[in-house]
Amino acid sequence: RVDLIQSGGGSVQAGGSLKLSCAVSGYRPGMPRRSCMAWFRQDTEKEREALAFAPNGGEYEYADSVKDRFRLTQDIAKNILYLQMDNLKPEDSAMYYCAATDPFDASRHCSGSGWQNYGNPDWGQGTRVTVSS
16 A cells, blocks of 8 residues: 655634645655656545545546646655645634545546546545635
């Protein structure tokens, strides 16, 4: 299994910003990159929500709920995926998880509609984001 190491998160007031990071543990340049990395969130008693997808070599995709406020960036050399979250709202409060697929999975499924095609992605440990009004 691949360890995905998350960092960032915390508490912020509405309108503030936070940045999350997701690093593939043990990754070194030259190793195969994950075909898809993504961010999800889940709050208590709610379904998991897909937020943003980063297909290897493809265009990012964002959920409508965050596309004007959240932005993906990557450190390609270190295989780290970042989620910059601006203009945060109380309803953004949740546990945030990154996920990554096997390097040999098809990157074409790297989207909200295609994610279910990945059988066994790796997940980060989760990080709490709390936005107060």
